[in-house]
Amino acid sequence: MVLDLVDKHQETLQAAVQALHKRTFFAHFPENPSPDTYGDTVDKEAQTSFKERLHTRFEELLQPEADDWVGQEESPYEQQPLGITYPFFEPETLVAQAENAFHVWRKVEPAMRAFILIESLERLRERFFEIAYATMHTTGQAFLMSFQASGPHAADRALEAVAAGYEELTRFPESAEWEKPMGKYNLKLQKSWVAVPKGIALVIGCSTFPTWNTVPGLYASLVTGNPVLVKPHPKAVLPIALVVAQIQKVLQENGLDPAICQLAVDAENRLITKELAEHRKIKLIDYTGSTEFGNYLEQLPGKTTFTEKAGVNSVILDSVEDLGKVVQNLAFSVSLYSGQMCTAPQNFFIPEAGITAGDEQIPYEEVVQKLSEAVSGLVNNPKAAPHVLGAIQNQATTDRVKAAKGKVVLNTCDFSNTQFANARTCSPVILEADATDKESYSRELFGPIMLVIKTKDTAQSVELAQELALSHGAISCGAYTTNPQVKEQIKDAMSLAGTPVSFNLTGGIYLNQNASFSDFHVTGGNPAGNASFTNPEFVIKRFTWVGFREPVSA
């Protein structure tokens, strides 16, 4: 079995490592959920399987008898509990099992770990539709995003982490003969090096992207030899439970302890995240979520942490070729999954004198008006809106949108979803603020909230976008300028704020999207997070190089 995996996945691994360094388009898992690719029956079967899971126990995990069965998920489309329960284990039980598994997994060769993990991803491929429905009915994402983000895109991000880890683990020789000329004789030492995994890893998931944001840390820790406890958000367990179950199956098939990867759920009245994070045996922590909790994790002593926290993403409008295309693009960006993406833009900086579009000067008011019309047009298009906006994961987001303060340009509305009459929905609200009123726009307002900020000029827009990124974090930035000098200024300012910039996007690509093997996700260089999918730092901090040496016998 094990040898088969080498033959099966050698090419995938090599191609993935190469792709990391080419950074041109590369995707191993097809993102189009078409029957041609995935078969005619799989969608239907996944729908049935999802329905059959409701109000039952999730019994696929290869973990011992549970201390309890717990579950708190509800569908944002139905606003009804899913009723699925998962096995609950005491943190000490999970850690003890992980520690046993550590001493097995760390001794598996890096290449073999990579092949086993790739096998788990290939097997997940057959379950992408199942994961999609699980994602849809926990996060509120529309079907296509649920499929792509939690299925092929997540799997590609996982493969990226495997490739990056494998590359780093094999970057120094396993052994070498060191021979130092000493004049009359040579000193000869046989040397060897091992990449020693740090220990038990904890991966803490979020409610909006339960697999996409979890699998990079999960696979990065696994490929580098660390057993993992996956602690999902209590409201979004099923998508990642399916992933963990699949990893466990592949581990077992290859004669390995399934406890190398365990699901660690909270009970309703027993949140175990802090207990696990503070456990002295937990050495690595991956986290996606609030800034407050992320900061708490980052300062825990004796841990290596990888965080993605909140950010305030800016769009700088300076000059455009075709304003119509620009506002269409931005309206989509802010509406996609109702602004519940960490990469969604929030602050739109527009100079008080307006912007140039081709040869024309468009007044500030008109730019705002056009943005508003583009958003309205999208929200009021019944064929598009439900598939773009999806549903709202958490009632608090809806409440935040409705309570948002400022000069209203466009009100939010509960648009109706013909397929799900009971869906929790919310469309983008647009509010205006003045550049001087910093407090109003200097924090993340998670959800579909657009703040239009009138600035003195583009220089001020850039300065504010940089300042916000440096002090509050930013994960993405959009900029529109036809002026090469302004572009260079924006690049320089935002690079110092550790924020990637998408320039002049129109058409079918949006600033909130990013591509595995090409776009680094989060830079680690501002308060929005200390880690990046997947730069070398994301993997090498998970192990330690240790060397041995001995004189060569004559």
Added chain:
Amino acid sequence: MVLDLVDKHQETLQAAVQALHKRTFFAHFPENPSPDTYGDTVDKEAQTSFKERLHTRFEELLQPEADDWVGQEESPYEQQPLGITYPFFEPETLVAQAENAFHVWRKVEPAMRAFILIESLERLRERFFEIAYATMHTTGQAFLMSFQASGPHAADRALEAVAAGYEELTRFPESAEWEKPMGKYNLKLQKSWVAVPKGIALVIGCSTFPTWNTVPGLYASLVTGNPVLVKPHPKAVLPIALVVAQIQKVLQENGLDPAICQLAVDAENRLITKELAEHRKIKLIDYTGSTEFGNYLEQLPGKTTFTEKAGVNSVILDSVEDLGKVVQNLAFSVSLYSGQMCTAPQNFFIPEAGITAGDEQIPYEEVVQKLSEAVSGLVNNPKAAPHVLGAIQNQATTDRVKAAKGKVVLNTCDFSNTQFANARTCSPVILEADATDKESYSRELFGPIMLVIKTKDTAQSVELAQELALSHGAISCGAYTTNPQVKEQIKDAMSLAGTPVSFNLTGGIYLNQNASFSDFHVTGGNPAGNASFTNPEFVIKRFTWVGFREPVSA
């Protein structure tokens, strides 16, 4: 000038990058201070130059007019102040100058930064003897170690950091065209990436290895585009002042701001380390020194720190081929620079039943006796002792050796140095402890102190060595065993404690030595330090990858 540097150093850079990955013997700077290599006159000139510097101002730095002139160095060989003074600047002045320099230096291409830095090292080559006498009369190292450690070995470690930094900075493409097939059309984006330096770096030196422990962080921060403030230990300024002056000269010759690298000395009553370390504009900190201060630095928020702190290094004695050779080797290891190396062994674990040597079983007492005789033999050899032991940098070390408690096997003595009658000297003391008396051996006793610990058996020796490394840190470990299984057990146990192991060393190689481009110095995997010379982590944490993208115009 600049183009010349490319031609001059291209080959050196390529060879150094290659050496990082081969990890066979590589040295760019010759370690033998012979006239054949370095010329007939340079030693004499350096001695004269050192004498002429005494009681004068160090005026070689290209820094503005000083706020004050300060100096506290004294020679451990003469126990007299050197009387050399250095320009003192207010931290705010240093930071302001570094910030200006940052915006110049970060825009210099990585390759050009590497060539400029290599040029500075090549120019230092001419000053190795000068640096050697400066090191000798601040640290107390004997001449040969002063020359090798502060000269060629330090320069090789600096070159290693330059090579590692350059490699990481050029590991991803500057730009790529990303083209995603969308069925009927392709999405095309032009992408580019920059490695953005984190900001102003602070490198805090130690008193015993003022250049060797400083230049890796200094050159690593510089090659990755960060300006550096070098804060030497107040008792060991001259060696690194010469390095900083040389870097500044090369920067100025190449039309760059010398403030890219500044010397930042303490005044006698104004220690500026904490003020600098806590300054919000300082982003990177390299440190060698006490555990207490290192821990303080590691927990400072908003900084990336690289530390080397104290450790408790163990020697595990299980079985040997020739005990005579082994004790000779160990006696040298503990005597070299009177145990003032961070890699010097302290705790010697010997089973109560003794050890096997060839076919013989040597009782515990006899092993201890032989160790003691080997140390005595070395200390009482007037031709060797002064050149091995050197002098004691700090009176506190002598006091610690004299006050060390335990069952005395060998007393320390003030051996006499014929060349320097007034030298502060101290030879190794050997004390016995029982394995059960953990307190006596569970901390670093800096200086020539050997603790012989009687254990139940080798398994207990290994367990204790691992436990000590995990809880108190370790930088090196020596192990003697002829049993392959025991060797594997030691490798496994010490790898989990992030400690490199030298097996069965005899003859001319010692466990406290380590080689650039082959041995990682400190692993970062235990409390002895969080960084390693020079693994990829040592350089990549000094910059952030930031990407830009834009649709390709039709």
